[in-house]
Amino acid sequence: MARWVTCVAGLLVAAFLLAPILAILPLSFSAGSFLFYPLPGVSLRWYRDFFGSDFWLPALWNSLLIGGAAAGLATLLGVPAAFGLWRMRGAARALAMGVVLAPMVVPVIVVAVALLLAFGPIGLVATHAGLIVAHAALGVPFVVVTVLASLEGFDPVQLRAAAACGAGPVRAFLRICLPQIAPGVAAGAVFAFATSLDEVVVALFIAGPAQRTLPRQMFAGLNDSISLTTAAAATMLVGLSVLLLLAVAWLQGRARRRLQGAATDRM
Amino acid sequence: MTRAPRLSAALLVTPLLTFLLLSFVAPIGAFLWRGVTDAEVAPVLPRTVAALAGWDGRAAPDDAAFAALVDDLREARARERAAGAGGIARAAARLNADRPGFRGLLPMTARRIEAPFDGPARAAVLAISEEWGDPETWGAIRRAGGPLSAFHVLAAVDLRRDAEGAVRAVPPDQRVFGQVLLRSLWISLLVTAACLALGWPLAWLVATTRGWAATLLLGAVMLPFWISLVVRTAAWMVLLQREGVVNAALGAFGIGPLPLMMNRFAVVLAMVHILLPFMVLPLVAAFRGLDPALPRAAASLGATPWRVFRRVILPLCLPGIAAGCILVFIQALGFYVTPALLGGPSDQMMAWFVGFYATRSVNWGLAAALSLLLLLAVGVCVALYGRLAGFRRPGTA
Numbered sequence: 001m002a003r004w005v006t007c008v009a010g011l012l013v014a015a016f017l018l019a020p021i022l023a024i025l026p027l028s029f030s031a032g033s034f035l036f037y038p039l040p041g042v043s044l045r046w047y048r049d050f051f052g053s054d055f056w057l058p059a060l061w062n063s064l065l066i067g068g069a070a071a072g073l074a075t076l077l078g079v080p081a082a083f084g085l086w087r088m089r090g091a092a093r094a095l096a097m098g099v100v101l102a103p104m105v106v107p108v109i110v111v112a113v114a115l116l117l118a119f120g121p122i123g124l125v126a127t128h129a130g131l132i133v134a135h136a137a138l139g140v141p142f143v144v145v146t147v148l149a150s151l152e153g154f155d156p157v158q159l160r161a162a163a164a165c166g167a168g169p170v171r172a173f174l175r176i177c178l179p180q181i182a183p184g185v186a187a188g189a190v191f192a193f194a195t196s197l198d199e200v201v202v203a204l205f206i207a208g209p210a211q212r213t214l215p216r217q218m219f220a221g222l223n224d225s226i227s228l229t230t231a232a233a234a235t236m237l238v239g240l241s242v243l244l245l246l247a248v249a250w251l252q253g254r255a256r257r258r259l260q261g262a263a264t265d266r267m
Numbered sequence: 268m269t270r271a272p273r274l275s276a277a278l279l280v281t282p283l284l285t286f287l288l289l290s291f292v293a294p295i296g297a298f299l300w301r302g303v304t305d306a307e308v309a310p311v312l313p314r315t316v317a318a319l320a321g322w323d324g325r326a327a328p329d330d331a332a333f334a335a336l337v338d339d340l341r342e343a344r345a346r347e348r349a350a351g352a353g354g355i356a357r358a359a360a361r362l363n364a365d366r367p368g369f370r371g372l373l374p375m376t377a378r379r380i381e382a383p384f385d386g387p388a389r390a391a392v393l394a395i396s397e398e399w400g401d402p403e404t405w406g407a408i409r410r411a412g413g414p415l416s417a418f419h420v421l422a423a424v425d426l427r428r429d430a431e432g433a434v435r436a437v438p439p440d441q442r443v444f445g446q447v448l449l450r451s452l453w454i455s456l457l458v459t460a461a462c463l464a465l466g467w468p469l470a471w472l473v474a475t476t477r478g479w480a481a482t483l484l485l486g487a488v489m490l491p492f493w494i495s496l497v498v499r500t501a502a503w504m505v506l507l508q509r510e511g512v513v514n515a516a517l518g519a520f521g522i523g524p525l526p527l528m529m530n531r532f533a534v535v536l537a538m539v540h541i542l543l544p545f546m547v548l549p550l551v552a553a554f555r556g557l558d559p560a561l562p563r564a565a566a567s568l569g570a571t572p573w574r575v576f577r578r579v580i581l582p583l584c585l586p587g588i589a590a591g592c593i594l595v596f597i598q599a600l601g602f603y604v605t606p607a608l609l610g611g612p613s614d615q616m617m618a619w620f621v622g623f624y625a626t627r628s629v630n631w632g633l634a635a636a637l638s639l640l641l642l643l644a645v646g647v648c649v650a651l652y653g654r655l656a657g658f659r660r661p662g663t664a
Contacts, residue, residue, distance in 0.1 A: 002572060005468075006468045006471050006472060007468075007472060009468035009469075010468040010469040010470075010471060010472030010473070010484075011472070013465045013466070013468060013469040013543070014469055014472075014484060014487040014488070016465070016540065016543075017469075017487055017488065017490075017491045017540065017543060017544075018487055018490065018491065020499065020502040020503055020506055020540060021490070021491060021494060021498070021499065021502055023502065023505070023506060023512055024501070024502045024505045024506075024512075027505065027512075034510065035505050035508070035510065035511060035512070036510065036511060036512045036514075036515035036516075037512060037515065037516070077282055077283040077286050078283060080279040080280075080282065080283070081279060081280045081282070081283035081284070083276075083279055084275075084276040084277065084278070084279030084280035085276075085280055086276075087276040088276045088277065088280070092277070096280050096284060099284060099287055099288075099292065100283065100284075100287065102287075102291065102292070103287075103291055105597060105645060105649055106295065106642065106645070107600065107601025107603075107618060107638075107641055107642070107645060108601065108603070109601060109603045109618035109621050109622055109638075109641075110295060110298070110601075110621065110638045110641065110642060111291070111294075111295065112622070113298060113621055113622065113625040113626075113634055113638070114294040114295040114297070114298035114299075114638075115290075115294050116625065116626075117294065117297065117298050117301075117625075117631065118293070118294030118297060118298070119294075133290045134290065136286075136290070137286070137287060137290045137291045140283065140286075140287070144283075169275065194493065197495065198495045198496060198497075200495075200496065200497050200604055201603050201604060201618075205622070205625075205626070215495055215496075215497040215498075218497050218498070218501060219497055219604065219608070222497070222500070222501055222504060222608050223608070226501065226504055226505060226508065230501060231501075231505065234498045234501050234502070237494070237495050237497075237498050238494055238495075238498060241490075241493045241494045241495065241498075242490065242493070244493060245489060245490060245493040249489075
């Protein structure tokens with residue numbers, strides 16, 4: 001009895017999670033211009049509007065460009081740091097971890113306002129570089145956490161074996177370690193990209209008109225009146241998110257299989 | 268491990284730490300520093316601030332302070348003519364935050380005191396404005412003299428010092444932030460409780476299901492987790508607005524339209540929807556870690572279902588429950604976008620006021636003091652999380 005009640009309640013909550021998103025997706029294919037059902041007809045006019053507009057398309061490019069650059073920067077800094085943290089112990093490690101993970105817990109409004117104040121005098125407000133640096137800082141904890149998780153399954157003896165065979169530390173890392181943790185690195189990069197793609201508050205405060213990202217543009221659209229073009233943009237962002245989710249699920253599956261493979265090899 | 272590898276490990280972390288120090292730690296530190304310091308008034312009125320150091324604050328200060336004010340303002344005007352800086356305006360804006368009227372009073376006094384006058388400085392200054400006879404006017408200057416100052420932090424909790432230096436509550440009609448802080452805590456608490464109530468059955472279902480159904484259910488939790496916060500807020504706007512999906516559906520039954528948006532209900536509903544995955548994922552981990560034999564053993568020993576739940580399931584899952592609650596609470600506390608889009612003026616949380624004071628009413632000190640309060644609350648929660656769930660667990664992120 002109790003089992004059935006929990007089951008039904010759980011399914012209802014799952015429906016609550018999905019329903020609002022599923023409810024708005026079909027609206028973007030409406031032939032009319034109202035945001036409710038029934039649809040007067042099906043058309044792609046709002047997508048044509050999106051791709052023909054002077055601000056939505058640049059916003060999409062900005063999102064991809066800034067997200068890509070921020071993810072690249074976060075990965076470039078995060079992977080060596082994760083490797084270093086993996087070998088560190090004690091208080092120094094705890095302190096470093098605290099700094100690295102801080103962007104995950106500090107309310108993003110504090111980051112946004114602080115960066116507005118700090119970037120103003122050095123000319124980084126309303127520049128792509130400023131937003132990329134900010135988004136890289138917000139995305140880097142996800143890279144470090146993901147890479148550290150994949151290093152859990154890596155056997156450090158292999159590095160000593162490589163050293164014994166005459167490989168330098170850099171060569172040993174690149175040829176022995178990196179290939180084994182590659183899925184984790186890729187998943188971390190996707191996490192960082194998704195963080196940037198999702199981020200709106202920092203963009204709201206430090207981006208200029210030339211750096212408007214897709215969420216920033218949507219926020220502006222939502223603030224005056226919701227158009228169906230906004231619904232089309234939302235649908236495309238949902239599509240992008242689903243792709244990223246599938247990418248990470250696939251990469252994490254690969255990483256897990258690889259770890260299991262390594263574990264059976266060792267036995 | 269030998270010394271060399273440990274050194275190289277530290278070297279590998281250095282680039283990232285340097286990057287975060289420059290792009291994250293230092294900017295936030297510099298911003299928060301403004302919440303506990305005052306740097307606008309002392310450069311413009313250095314002699315006045317010095318002259319007020321020994322003043323008792325009961326009546327207008329002695330002639331030396333008036334003379335110092337005249338000297339300071341004349342010098343500041345001369346400097347502005349030469350270099351064109353906005354020092355007087357910045358000092359006036361800071362003093363205005365303490366005592367309304369200063370924004371006009373200080374520049375006007377500076378302009379008019381430049382004309383030569385006979386007799387004591389006190390009479391000349393008082394002739395420009397009676398305000399200079401009020402000890403509170405001078406108290407505002409002394410309070411803003413810096414370098415360290417509790418003014419902004421006190422203001423952020425609806426307190427202020429009077430001219431004599433005693434801490435008092437501001438008049439009831441000017442109290443804002445105590446209410447904002449309580450409102451933020453209350454909304455976050457409400458959202459956390461609702462997430463726990465809704466997340467529990469879903470997490471139980473996910474944890475006890477096997478095979479493709481479990482994958483599907485987990486997907487239903489993960490998908491919203493990945494979709495942009497703005498998109499999810501937009502979805503609720505489309506559903507709840509006056510000519511939205513829900514009202515159109517209700518209209519078909521002859522109900523409404525109901526005002527579903529721009530209120531507390533909409534804010535809490537959307538926040539619960541957005542934060543629910545952060546509750547469900549730790550709960551699933553906790554339930555999966557629960558040995559199913561234990562509740563069964565308790566039941567076979569004669570415990571009622573309620574007793575099994577209270578004495579066996581709840582204590583064993585407590586770390587997971589605490590982790591989920593704290594994760595949701597921390598994030599709810601800092602919410603900006605959702606209340607801004609779905610709430611009315613009385614539903615805005617701390618974050619909105621930080622943004623407001625930083626940009627629209629340029630008062631960095633107050634914005635920084637509010638941020639300090641926000642970070643303090645988050646810090647307490649993180650410490651709790653560390654104690655209850657431990658930092659070794661990777662969490663949901």
